[in-house]
Structure formats: C-alpha cells, structure tokens
Amino acid sequence: MVKPRHSRFDCSPGCAVEASISLIDGKWKGVVMFHLLDGTMRFNEIRRRVSGVTQRTLTNQLRELEIDGLIERKIYAQIPPKVEYSLSPLGRSFEPVLRALKTWGDANIGLFARPATRMQAAE
Numbered sequence: 316m317v318k319p320r321h322s323r324f325d326c327s328p329g330c331a332v333e334a335s336i337s338l339i340d341g342k343w344k345g346v347v348m349f350h351l352l353d354g355t356m357r358f359n360e361i362r363r364r365v366s367g368v369t370q371r372t373l374t375n376q377l378r379e380l381e382i383d384g385l386i387e388r389k390i391y392a393q394i395p396p397k398v399e400y401s402l403s404p405l406g407r408s409f410e411p412v413l414r415a416l417k418t419w420g421d422a423n424i425g426l427f428a429r430p431a432t433r434m435q436a437a438e
Contacts, residue, residue, distance in 0.1 A: 335412075338383050338385060339385075339409070341375075341376045341379060342368075342372075342376075343365055343368050343372065343373065343376050344376050344379070344380055344385075345413060345416065346365050347361055347365060347373075347376060347377065347380065347386075348380070348385065348386070348402065348406060348409060348413055349413045349416075349417065350364045350365065351386065351400060351401060351402045351406070352402065352410060352413065352414075354401070355389075355399045355400065355401040356399065356400055356401075357397070357398065357399055357400070358373070358374075358377075358398060358400070361373065361377075361400065377400060380406070384403055384405050384406075385402065385403060385405055385406035385409065386400050386401065386402055386403055386406050387400070387401050387402070387403045388400055389401070
C-alpha cells in the first residue's frame, strides 16, 4: 500500500528541506535512487543490489518514487513482461544530494557501527 503524500507545505524556513526529505523518506528510496545513478535496471537487479528489502516494500517504494516523478518505469509489451526503472530528469537532479550523503556516510559510518558490548552496556 502506498502511503499518503503531503498535500502542501507551510513554507516555514524548513519547508524546502521538509519537502525534499519527504520525497526520499522511505528506508530504501535513497538507496534505490543511488543504485539507479549507474543506469537503467530491472526489478530483480535492484532487489539484488538492495539486500534486505522485501519484494513488497521495494514495489511500494518504487511506486512512490514513480508517483513523485523521481523515477521512470518503462514496460515492454512482451511475454513475460519486462519492466525497467531509471531516474527521471528530476531524480537525476538529486545526484549531488545522493553523492553527498554517500560521502558523509563513508566518513562517519564508524559512529553508527556499535559493537555488541557497547550496545549491551547501554542497556
């Protein structure tokens, strides 16, 4: 089931940030878009690259990305059906943001990887 989208933003100082984040707020959306930077992919190619996502969740997140105009879905009229996903021009405009997130994540991933002993001590 596709989640309801924001219908409007109040244009407070953080409005543009809220609007931007709302487009990629699903757990896997940013990751899917990052992989689509490499080019067009079929569903199973995306699923293999995004390990840990269920088929249902991936389907829903792809639908939301398509509804929001960030990706394009091309259906080929053949048996079995062939469907390909790619970034739309709007989705491609997110490239600097996605690359910046990747760079920041690479630099700071150690802050989020918690050894089991530290997690247990925190409890």
